[in-house]
Amino acid sequence: MEFKDRMLKVERVEAFITPTTPHTAVIVCHLENGKQFYLYHVPLEIVIALNRIQDDTYHVDRESIFDLLSFFKEILKSNIGERLGNVYIDYLNPQTYLYSASIEIRINGTIIRKRMIPSHAIFLAVLMGKNVYVSERLIRQQEELSK
Numbered sequence: 001m002e003f004k005d006r007m008l009k010v011e012r013v014e015a016f017i018t019p020t021t022p023h024t025a026v027i028v029c030h031l032e033n034g035k036q037f038y039l040y041h042v043p044l045e046i047v048i049a050l051n052r053i054q055d056d057t058y059h060v061d062r063e064s065i066f067d068l069l070s071f072f073k074e075i076l077k078s079n080i081g082e083r084l085g086n087v088y089i090d091y092l093n094p095q096t097y098l099y100s101a102s103i104e105i106r107i108n109g110t111i112i113r114k115r116m117i118p119s120h121a122i123f124l125a126v127l128m129g130k131n132v133y134v135s136e137r138l139i140r141q142q143e144e145l146s147k
Helices: 044-054 065-071 073-079 118-128 136-145
Strands: 007-017 025-031 036-040 084-092 099-107 110-116 132-135
Touching (some): 007 044, 025 044, 036 118, 044 065, 084 136, 110 118, 132 136
Antiparallel strands (some): 007 025, 007 132, 025 036, 084 099, 099 110
8 A cells, every 4th residue: 555654664563541520531652763553432341342352351240242253263363364555554644633644455355445543453453453544744743633
């Protein structure tokens, strides 16, 4: 996949709920240059599923579809994972301020590029062992907005 912007690799994904009210579900992408990229108000189910993938002692009373997909991780990796490319968080909608991610899917020799909700794309990447990258431009924009 080619991009206008330089892409920085995510070295580690951290998902949590802020301890103070209002409690907010957050994904932090720890980048190769030592910076962080934040996604706020992500689905709670994805925060839980990411933590369960990274720590199998993480307990929940009820499971979501994301937990069920994690249960079938090896089957999905061999059937779907080999068709998926890396994840690229590469777009910010200027009207809604919502980020989008891109992913490539290879089917019968054809490459299809899909836009996804970033938290869902990150979950898929972590589950399938794919890399996640973030646009350097989006990182700069986020830093400017947080000043």
